[in-house]
Amino acid sequence: MFFRQRAAQNATLSYFFGCTGVGKSVAVDVVAGDEDWFIAEAARVGVPIDIVIDTHVHADHYSGGPELARRVGAPYCVHESNRGRLAFDFAPLSDGQRLDAGNVIVDVVHTPGHTPDSVCLLVRDLRRGDEPWFVITGDTLFVGAVGRPDLAGREREMAAQLHDTLHRKLLTLPAELEIYPGHQAGSVCGAGLSGKPASTIGFEKRFNPMLSMSREAFVDALTADIPPQPAEMASIVEANLHGFAPPGARA
Numbered sequence: 261m262f263f264r265q266r267a268a269q270n271a272t273l274s275y276f277f278g279c280t281g282v283g284k285s286v287a288v289d290v291v292a293g294d295e296d297w298f299i300a301e302a303a304r305v306g307v308p309i310d311i312v313i314d315t316h317v318h319a320d321h322y323s324g325g326p327e328l329a330r331r332v333g334a335p336y337c338v339h340e341s342n343r344g345r346l347a348f349d350f351a352p353l354s355d356g357q358r359l360d361a362g363n364v365i366v367d368v369v370h371t372p373g374h375t376p377d378s379v380c381l382l383v384r385d386l387r388r389g390d391e392p393w394f395v396i397t398g399d400t401l402f403v404g405a406v407g408r409p410d411l412a413g414r415e416r417e418m419a420a421q422l423h424d425t426l427h428r429k430l431l432t433l434p435a436e437l438e439i440y441p442g443h444q445a446g447s448v449c450g451a452g453l454s455g456k457p458a459s460t461i462g463f464e465k466r467f468n469p470m471l472s473m474s475r476e477a478f479v480d481a482l483t484a485d486i487p488p489q490p491a492e493m494a495s496i497v498e499a500n501l502h503g504f505a506p507p508g509a510r511a
């Protein structure tokens with residue numbers, strides 16, 4: 261398989277990976293303005309871009325996913341709970357769904373908490389083994405931190421849901437599984453993120469301070485000092501729900 265992690269603007273991390281043998285690929289959490297990079301990288305590797313995924317409808321940056329999907333003729337995928345919410349056609353993802361990119365297999369795990377529509381992507385490379393090798397965690401689990409509930413007014417409920425998601429769906433995965441998050445240090449999407457853009461389930465279980473708390477302590481900690489929502493948040497979400505970033509976002 262090939263695998264690229266792209267450090268995009270505002271400490272966002274995007275992913276591009278796939279199977280060179282069969283010639284299939286997946287683009288994840290593309291930031292608006294980065295579409296050309298994905299197209300150039302696909303050409304360099306010699307694969308088409310077959311699947312474009314956002315781990316959730318982003319509130320902190322304009323997504324380039326819909327634009328990239330249109331340009332390469334690939335489906336744009338987000339969780340099925342966005343039915344009736346998105347103003348354009350998309351391919352709905354459901355919990356347990358398996359996406360096939362040649363020898364690279366992607367299993368969708370619905371992981372609500374940061375947002376109701378968040379998903380993580382469990383990836384295996386059949387050329388290496390039949391077990392998952394890494395998980396793309398979006399804004400659910402960061403290196404050294406966890407995502408913040410995005411929904412104003414429902415923070416405690418969402419934080420509790422995030423605790424359940426982390427303990428039932430991610431921390432039950434094998435310790436050696438690598439994690440690749442949606443942000444690194446410098447992002448406003450969480451506090452205490454490491455500048456190292458990858459970790460493992462086992463290391464985070466031992467050393468991520470948010471993962472050893474009781475549910476109640478976790479909810480208290482996560483909702484204690486929620487920073488004010490970024491000024492642009494409402495317009496970013498609106499643009500992402502319509503699938504078009506403003507021209508300025510593509511600078």
Ligand SMILES: [Fe+2]
Nearest residue numbers: 318319399449
């Ligand atoms: Fe997010």
